[in-house]
Amino acid sequence: MSLPRRHNIFPSPSSVSTADRELLNGHSGGLIWFTGLSGSGKSTLAHTVEEKLHSLCVRSYVLDGDNIRTGLNKDLGLSPEDRKENVRRIAEVAKLMVDAGLLVFAAFIAPYKQSREYVSKLMAGWPYYEVYLKCSVERCAKRDPKGLYKKARTGKITNLTGISAPYEEPEHPSLIIETDKLGLQQSVDEVIRFLLKQGLIMKVESSG
Secondary structure (H helix, E strand, C coil): CCCCCCHHCCCCCCCCCCHHHHHHHHCCEEEEEEECCCCCHHHHHHHHHHHHHHCCCCCCCCCCEEHHHHHCCCCCCCHHHHHHHHHEEEHHHHHHHHCCEEEEEEEECCCHHHHHHHHHHHHCCCCCCEEECCCCCHHHHHHHCCCCCHHCCCCCCCCCCCCCCCCCCCCCCCCCECCCCCHHHHHHHHHHHHHHHHCCCCCCCCCC
């Protein structure tokens, strides 16, 4: 009887440590996971922070929900099982990127507490922070940048988080940003202050 495939897998250790990569980068790596409803501003905030960090010579990268679903996770739908698998795959990819010394911003709804706990456990021993972009369903639906809420309410799409699928609000996030009360620049400033407080970046003046 043949053994399961995992018994024939032998991970190869790298001769370059995470600390070596962070020394080269001049800053720490880490995973910041933006969770919140569709329309709460996750992708917009993540990319704007990324742009700011780039001006500070900080190596960062955004893993965005829709972008990932056009490639790596294009085989996944919006069922509860597929949503959990979506988060699992992203968490594994993000961990590899953090090991490379990058600051990674994951912009995913991640509606289930169980999935977010999985990410937290996977990242044990690594810099990991859950940032909840708190915004009411009403405000998100009013913004509706992708037209999803309108489609959900007319029955054109199903399983939209906050309408026909649940969103389990984080109980103890590392940071809460109320994006229905703060403007984009204020939200960016909140994230930058948080990164400085956690020692993930150094206080450097922007060249711009």
